[in-house]
Amino acid sequence: MPEAPEVEAVTRTLRPLVRGIIIQRVHVRHAVAVHPQSAASLKTNTANAHIAGVQRRGKYLLLMLDRGCLAMHFKFDGRILWFDDPKAALARRTHVDIVFETNKGALGFVDQRHLGRAHWLAKLEDSAGLRGLGVDCYSREFTRERLLEMCRARPLPLKLLLMDQARVAGLGNIYAAESLWRARLSPLRRSDSLTDREGRALHKAVVSVLGRALEWCLNPPPDFRNPAWWFADLDGMLRVYGREGQPCARCRASICRIKQGGRSTYFCANCQTS
DNA sequence: CCTGCTACCTGATGGC
DNA sequence: TGCCATCAGGTAGCAG
Numbered sequence: 001m002p003e004a005p006e007v008e009a010v011t012r013t014l015r016p017l018v019r020g021i022i023i024q025r026v027h028v029r030h031a032v033a034v035h036p037q038s039a040a041s042l043k044t045n046t047a048n049a050h051i052a053g054v055q056r057r058g059k060y061l062l063l064m065l066d067r068g069c070l071a072m073h074f075k076f077d078g079r080i081l082w083f084d085d086p087k088a089a090l091a092r093r094t095h096v097d098i099v100f101e102t103n104k105g106a107l108g109f110v111d112q113r114h115l116g117r118a119h120w121l122a123k124l125e126d127s128a129g130l131r132g133l134g135v136d137c138y139s140r141e142f143t144r145e146r147l148l149e150m151c152r153a154r155p156l157p158l159k160l161l162l163m164d165q166a167r168v169a170g171l172g173n174i175y176a177a178e179s180l181w182r183a184r185l186s187p188l189r190r191s192d193s194l195t196d197r198e199g200r201a202l203h204k205a206v207v208s209v210l211g212r213a214l215e216w217c218l219n220p221p222p223d224f225r226n227p228a229w230w231f232a233d234l235d236g237m238l239r240v241y242g243r244e245g246q247p248c249a250r251c252r253a254s255i256c257r258i259k260q261g262g263r264s265t266y267f268c269a270n271c272q273t274s
Numbered sequence: 275c276c277t278g279c280t281a282c283c284t285g286a287t288g289g290c
Numbered sequence: 291t292g293c294c295a296t297c298a299g300g301t302a303g304c305a306g
Contacts, residue, residue, distance in 0.1 A: 075300050
């Protein structure tokens with residue numbers, strides 16, 4: 001599920017909760033969550049580690065340890081949970097793939113669908129995924145100029161460019177669609193055909209959509225103690241995503257859904273210009 | 275190098 | 291009801 005705004009909200013909320021604590025024991029209940037690493041190596045590398053900080057890169061959540069780092073990627077359905085009482089994390093009742101028992105409580109990595117991963121890295125460059133990330137969508141380096149440069153480097157449908165983590169890191173299917181709607185640009189539009197004015201509009205739209213999304217994700221803040229909670233009700237903030245057949249919030253034309261790169265793209269063919 | 279396709283998983287939903 | 295197809299906020303790995 002999570003794209004950069006959700007992961008950023010998790011990062012900020014989790015930071016004060018776990019900074020400075022010690023991972024004492026690690027229970028890998030579903031080894032697939034560690035694949036292709038082994039449960040044993042995750043345990044030996046993270047047990048007794050001190051959590052020095054929490055960071056985000058693209059859609060990755062990073063727990064910086066005194067030795068190396070714990071990198072989590074949630075893919076579609078991954079989430080984290082916090083248990084004040086570690087016994088609750090180990091109870092058979094809720095599905096938890098990995099339990100990190102600490103001196104303060106237990107951190108759980110959960111993914112029913114088993115696509116998400118938690119890996120230990122000696123250094124960040126050891127992960128191909130992290131190494132390959134382009135300009136982070138929330139960083140100062142994500143400027144209008146950089147975006148235009150990427151757009152003009154090769155002809156790519158705008159939606160695919162925005163979703164390519166090697167170019168802009170952090171945008172996913174929802175916020176790429178929302179940004180294009182806001183910029184009034186078609187997802188099919190060839191990136192190298194943008195005028196300066198359109199490039200500026202796209203950059204502004206991405207920044208604005210991400211800013212609002214982060215606000216939305218922080219109010220109310222993530223509640224890691226509640227297993228039923230995980231960024232519910234995003235649709236209250238969305239204008240096009242998931243709204244096939246409904247009237248466009250701007251021009252009332254019917255929102256369409258097409259396939260791009262094997263994913264659904266939602267847009268208004270009337271007011272998003274190609 | 276780059277681009278495009280499939281696999282990886284599980285669960286919810288809708289049509290027949 | 292049951293059964294089957296399709297869909298889901300993503301990326302790694304592979305072929306061309």
